[in-house]
Amino acid sequence: KILILDFGSQYTQLIARRVREIGVYCELHAFDMSEEDIKAFQPNAIILSGGPESVTAGDTPRVPQVVFEMGLPVLGVCYGMQAMAAQMGGQVSTSDHREFGYAEVKVEGDSKLLGGLSDRHDNEADLLDVWMSHGDKVTAMPEGFSLMASTPSCPIAGMADEKRRFYGVQFHPEVTHTLKGKEILDRFVRTIAGCDGLWTSDNIIDDLVDKVRAQVGSAKVLLALSGGVDSSVVAALLHKAIGEQLTCVFVDNGLLRKNEGDMVMSMFAENMGVKVIRANAEDLFLTRLQGVSDPEQKRKIIGNTFIEVFDTEAGKLKDVNFLAQGTIYPDVIESAASKTGKAHVIKSHHNVGGLPEDMKFELVEPLRELFKDEVRKLGLALGLPYDMVYRHPFPGPGLGVRILGEVKKEYADILREADAIFIEELHRADWYHKTSQSFAVFLPVKSVGVVGDGRRYEWVISLRAVETVDFMTARWAHLPYELIERVSNRIINEIEHVSRVVYDVSSKPPATIEWE
Numbered sequence: 001k002i003l004i005l006d007f008g009s010q011y012t013q014l015i016a017r018r019v020r021e022i023g024v025y026c027e028l029h030a031f032d033m034s035e036e037d038i039k040a041f042q043p044n045a046i047i048l049s050g051g052p053e054s055v056t057a058g059d060t061p062r063v064p065q066v067v068f069e070m071g072l073p074v075l076g077v078c079y080g081m082q083a084m085a086a087q088m089g090g091q092v093s094t095s096d097h098r099e100f101g102y103a104e105v106k107v108e109g110d111s112k113l114l115g116g117l118s119d120r121h122d123n124e125a126d127l128l129d130v131w132m133s134h135g136d137k138v139t140a141m142p143e144g145f146s147l148m149a150s151t152p153s154c155p156i157a158g159m160a161d162e163k164r165r166f167y168g169v170q171f172h173p174e175v176t177h178t179l180k181g182k183e184i185l186d187r188f189v190r191t192i193a194g195c196d197g198l199w200t201s202d203n204i205i206d207d208l209v210d211k212v213r214a215q216v217g218s219a220k221v222l223l224a225l226s227g228g229v230d231s232s233v234v235a236a237l238l239h240k241a242i243g244e245q246l247t248c249v250f251v252d253n254g255l256l257r258k259n260e261g262d263m264v265m266s267m268f269a270e271n272m273g274v275k276v277i278r279a280n281a282e283d284l285f286l287t288r289l290q291g292v293s294d295p296e297q298k299r300k301i302i303g304n305t306f307i308e309v310f311d312t313e314a315g316k317l318k319d320v321n322f323l324a325q326g327t328i329y330p331d332v333i334e335s336a337a338s339k340t341g342k343a344h345v346i347k348s349h350h351n352v353g354g355l356p357e358d359m360k361f362e363l364v365e366p367l368r369e370l371f372k373d374e375v376r377k378l379g380l381a382l383g384l385p386y387d388m389v390y391r392h393p394f395p396g397p398g399l400g401v402r403i404l405g406e407v408k409k410e411y412a413d414i415l416r417e418a419d420a421i422f423i424e425e426l427h428r429a430d431w432y433h434k435t436s437q438s439f440a441v442f443l444p445v446k447s448v449g450v451v452g453d454g455r456r457y458e459w460v461i462s463l464r465a466v467e468t469v470d471f472m473t474a475r476w477a478h479l480p481y482e483l484i485e486r487v488s489n490r491i492i493n494e495i496e497h498v499s500r501v502v503y504d505v506s507s508k509p510p511a512t513i514e515w516e
């Protein structure tokens with residue numbers, strides 16, 4: 001396995017994802033991980049990430065000395081290379097030429113990492129397209145190192161000490177713009193560090209099944225199943241691991257998408273034989289939401305009511321000692337990365353409620369070590385349908401934040417129909433998976449429409465579709481006009497009480513993805 005020390009680059013998680021894609025397990029830890037912990041982890045190799053700081057400044061992050069003393073292969077990326085150079089006796093200077101973006105590096109010498117690589121036609125030139133993002137650069141290599149790559153503005157773009165198996169690259173192999181990036185990482189973790197590609201969905205499932213069984217024994221486990229990717233994969237996995245010992249509670253809050261509750265029940269309860277209790281709590285949620293129009297207030301009410309309903313259902317079960325949750329790796333590592341203080345912390349500002357602390361359960365979190373793309377692959381390997389595993393995310397408060405202002409059943413019913421038409425047409429036009437999140441929003445304003453000879457004042461539906469990688473920034477999707485037209489016609493013709501459809505052309509920031 002590989003240890004990745006994080007110096008705060010926004011790309012650090014990408015390094016981990018690439019290494020996992022290659023089939024090798026890795027973990028990400030903050031650069032100040034203790035010597036003890038580093039040794040206890042027993043890595044086969046260590047990767048030092050990039051970072052926003054300058055090694056030429058005084059008290060910036062340093063590589064724990066033990067990293068260079070364990071006899072392991074080390075790969076420094078960007079800041080990681082600079083820190084390695086500075087700490088081993090080389091020189092780093094602040095560059096007057098800032099390189100950012102695409103660059104062309106020339107492969108020098110015949111290192112194990114880059115030797116013979118080329119992404120040019122017929123391999124006629126030893127050039128590589130790479131992604132650079134740095135101000136500082138290494139200006140003198142430490143003793144024992146030789147040149148591995150160069151660019152005109154960055155003569156030492158890569159250095160290698162083959163004897164000690166230390167490598168540094170100024171560019172970012174983890175970014176897809178570096179065309180041969182994955183091959184470079186593959187050479188490092190498999191050829192140089194000698195790791196086997198055993199991290200595959202099937203092996204992960206076997207491993208997790210064993211772990212869950214060891215953790216819970218013959219005890220009973222409870223899971224709040226939402227129908228989202230993470231809790232669905234947990235359900236499928238636990239069902240495989242402990243079968244009847246698992247009970248899921250699915251809370252229908254009346255704010256779900258069209259047919260969602262029935263779909264969850266038929267998939268898990270009927271098809272897979274998972275024990276699922278469906279709590280039909282629509283009336284309770286809608287009563288609590290009556291007269292409330294403040295979005296944060298609505299979120300709170302929905303969150304608290306969820307906990308209450310879940311609690312009541314859980315209370316009816318006997319002898320449950322474990323609570324399963326769909327926590328995934330990014331939820332866990334955020335705290336480690338934020339230790340640098342400088343890290344680009346990607347934190348979703350709203351993870352659903354959380355369960356009350358006085359619940360006397362031990363947690364089962366089988367997906368804790370997995371990235372979202374790994375969770376999805378696991379879902380497929382466990383037999384979940386593609387469309388469910390690759391479904392767009394849906395917020396915990398559901399339609400509650402897509403009906404602006406006060407939530408009413410009448411509005412929710414209209415919105416469900418409109419949303420279903422939009423999603424159906426997106427699928428039909430092969431656009432669903434080209435967007436990251438798409439949905440309809442109910443606007444409680446009356447707008448005029450002429451029907452026959454009469455003027456009718458009816459509600460407005462807005463369509464929202466965005467493209468995003470991390471949901472922190474997003475661009476409105478440039479859907480074809482014909483598609484928007486078809487959706488609009490269908491919504492206005494098929495749904496009573498809707499007179500107008502608009503398309504949201506706001507990007508984030510400043511407009512958020514949801515309307516509330």
Ligand code: XMP
Nearest residue numbers: 350351352393394395396397471512513514
């Ligand atoms: P915004 O609207 O903040 O949304 O751009 C970013 C992502 O978060 C989702 N979202 C929520 N998820 N509870 C959730 O579980 C919420 O209250 C909530 N609000 C927004 C949103 O759907 C998008 O994917």
